[in-house]
Amino acid sequence: MMRISRLLVALSLFGVTLAACGGGNAQDADATSGPTSEVTAESPTTGEEDTGATQSQGASGTSDAGSITYEISGGFEASGEEPFTPTMSFFDNGVWTMTFGGETALLVLGLDPSTPSINWTSGTASAAGDSSNCDFDITRQDASGASGSFACSNVALVSAGALTEAASFTGTFDVNP
Numbered sequence: 001m002m003r004i005s006r007l008l009v010a011l012s013l014f015g016v017t018l019a020a021c022g023g024g025n026a027q028d029a030d031a032t033s034g035p036t037s038e039v040t041a042e043s044p045t046t047g048e049e050d051t052g053a054t055q056s057q058g059a060s061g062t063s064d065a066g067s068i069t070y071e072i073s074g075g076f077e078a079s080g081e082e083p084f085t086p087t088m089s090f091f092d093n094g095v096w097t098m099t100f101g102g103e104t105a106l107l108v109l110g111l112d113p114s115t116p117s118i119n120w121t122s123g124t125a126s127a128a129g130d131s132s133n134c135d136f137d138i139t140r141q142d143a144s145g146a147s148g149s150f151a152c153s154n155v156a157l158v159s160a161g162a163l164t165e166a167a168s169f170t171g172t173f174d175v176n177p
Contacts, residue, residue: 009049066083066145066177067175068107070170072169075157076125085101095112100149100173105120105121111148111175117131118134118152129155133153133154133155134169135151136148143176147172149171150169151170152169153167153168
């Protein structure tokens with residue numbers, strides 16, 4: 001029960017953040033499936049560690065510096081690839097908070113080793129996972145970017161105003177801002 005309560009709070013905060021940022025658009029649930037973009041360009045990594053706060057910059061709010069691919073299945077279906085959004089991401093004291101988004105979905109990935117989390121919304125549905133129901137494999141995290149994967153099970157999901165559960169929420173990310 002505590003895990004569901006914590007996930008509901010996380011989903012609520014994510015929804016408020018999305019609303020404040022003007023996220024979401026009027027789409028039906030079927031439009032959330034499928035890849036949204038494909039990113040092929042990567043910038044070289046420097047391997048430097050930075051402990052100060054930095055924010056990646058991009059003229060349009062999105063970049064070709066990397067992306068996240070994801071799949072939600074089992075009771076709810078959604079998948080795609082979303083580009084890294086540098087203007088909504090930051091690196092502080094060795095930890096990234098990364099935002100990814102395109103026209104169909106917004107994802108926020110928190111890589112704090114003590115409390116990693118992933119949040120997803122399409123504007124009509126939202127899902128969230130953290131270390132209580134997800135395994136995070138962060139293979140790289142430094143000032144030059146981050147990469148890794150996550151695999152969540154029994155994910156709290158809100159769709160059409162109803163709380164349900166998705167069996168699986170998985171993904172990989174590779175960002176080099």
